Amino acid sequence: MAPVKFGVGQSVLRKEDDALIRGKGRYTDDFAPAQALHALVLRSPHAHAKFTIDATRARALPGVALILTGADVGDLGDLPCLFNLPDNPFTGPPYPILVRDEVRHVGDAVAFVVADNVETARDAIEAIEVKWTPLAAVTGVRNAVKAGAPQVWAQHPGNVLFDVSIGDKKATEAAFAKAHAVAEISIVNPRVVINFMETRAVVCEYDARRDHLTLTIGSQGSHRLREIIGGMVLKIPLEKMRVICPDVGGGFGTKLFPYREYALAAVAARKLGRAVKWTADRSDHFVGDAQGRDNFTTARMALAEDGKFLGMDVDLMSDMGAYLSTFGPYIPHGGAGMLPGLYDIQAFHCRVRTIFTNTVPVDAYRGAGRPEAAYVIERLVDAAARKLGMTVDAIRRKNFIPPRAMPYKTATGKIYDSGDFAAHLKRAMEVAQWKDFPKRAKAAKKQGLVRGIGLASYVEVCGTMGEETAKVELDPNGDVSVLIGTQSTGQGHQTAYAQIVAEQFGLPPERVHVFQGDTDRIATGLGTGGSSAIPTGGVCVERATRELGKHLREIAAEALETSPADLEIDGGTVRIAGTDRAISFADLARRPGIDPSKLNGSATFTAADGTFPNGTHLAEVEIDPATGNIEIVNYVVVDDFGVTLNPLLLAGQVHGGAMQGIGQALMEQAVYSAKDGQLQTGTFMDYAMPRAADGPSFIFETHNVPCKTNPLGVKGAGEAGAIGSCPAVVNAIIEGLWREYKIDHIDMPATPERVWIAIREHQRRHSL
16 A cells, blocks of 8 residues: 555655744743733842742832732642652652742742733832841752751751662662672762743733633643642642643753743732733743753662673662752652663662752653763763673674563663664664774864864663544544644644554644644643653554544445445545545535544544653764864764654654754753752853854664554654764763773863863873
């Protein structure tokens, strides 16, 4: 059977792009109800301080409608943490909507000002009188766990939320006892600021007659926000709140969470009876939105003489910031489950500690624990190869889980259903012309440059958000509408779901309309996260479309006086196979006496164990020893995503994710002062973001092995680029530095300054 023109596997152009590139997108900040008031947040300039606040003078300023302080919102619930340990439950500290008397990070919210316009609100912010009494602050997990360190929360001594173990400590100790050699690394996964293009915003409207709130928010899921902001913070019946998500300009995990401003806008709108609008500026974003990564990890591998991995032991400390964000503690704990990577490691143990510091809370960022895990294992594997004098590809092939072992249960309980890991490693090396690298390195050296080559083979887990439901409806004009609780933040859901419908109905993309992000129109939804949209949402759409097709065949069979089994659907018509007798979708929709329930189909799906995309990233870099500058001169990705829905969308996802990883590997880092907890990289003047010139020309291929646990065979792809890129780039840098200078360690970001200092330190030691 020939592939459907717009169906699965086709490089269909993104249908949503035409409006966006013509400036016709509708983002939250574009929404301006008549006579809307504007809000700003007064934030703490201190990392830790006691304070008193007096807003009397500010409230009297002309044009100021309302000022809320902690005392005014004491009846609200706290922002919740939605994760806990099943076997070792913890109680986190309160995360208040506004702080009453003690701030715990720069940017902590102490007042919410509502005025006629932003300028007046800014004047009122300046007029609020706050008397600060600074307290000792602590930043960085290694500082926070030292004896005598300042305490973020008195009820969490030593600044530790929990200290737990994963795996089998006894078996791991036994493996190390019989090891021929041990490889060890201690590495930093630096904190990053998740800089999506569209900053967060909210508009809240209040209907006093119905006592009903409507929040328009650029987020990653409307239903979760309604449940938390409406049900848990405002403590109102969910039917009293509607959440609408219009176009969203990037999310990367950070827009999945509830934030203080959403609840504050709702409180203000109810009190004032007018629409209230808040839009973050970039400075708000740097100190008010959850940040990502921030781990310090020591990892060891027990090695047999032939290079076989006998056991792995990890000590992981993860920075939570000052409060527990929605999924914050889950990120290191869940990510630790992926530390064995693609390797047959029978004995594994990991100690996981989550630590409070006087910094912005940390939560999920593209990959949410899996990039951190991949970075640890892939750096450690390279260290093991150096320890034994093996090549990095040989030690990987020696320890990869073979296809014949599938399904394979890891030492942390993950069940890999499918994959051929050696195959995508081999293909990446072929495409990158790995065998000819020594010639390129020799030519670079003649130019005074150092070439390095490195790779990383990763695995992640996707599709574990939970249960999702899709409804597919036949419109009166014969088009098809898809209603689903996922939320696009730029991934191309409009196009992807249209292709799934096209696969069964043969409809062009413009005749399929996808609706997301409206709690009134869509009954349930999880939002988008964890690369779940296609592995979970796609299955729902496929099954709901199939159900609608069954109904349409039944209706058409009656109209055409035949059996449903004799009918086929294509191009918006139902036809008796092999004849010209047909009825259009539009005529079916208008057929008298039709049961309306027959004009739609719905389906619900949840993945029990998730899916496991995997692949190999290979980077080749050129280092200038005179300046420390690094240029990526070659970059190859070969991924196993099970089934490719749209090659064009897929390449965009991989390129974007890889650039985020490259940014972290080479330049991005949120830096806090150890002295007073000030964020020293709070603007784009201080925080480096990758630009097009910082990235390579990617070579991307797939080596797909269909997933056996997903009905569509897909494995998920949204986070993969960000998972393989960091270790591939850093391994390439270290390969060059090790070969030339015997430098075997550098932490991210590998800035020119750090590389230059490492080389100069080596030269200084060897000149003594």
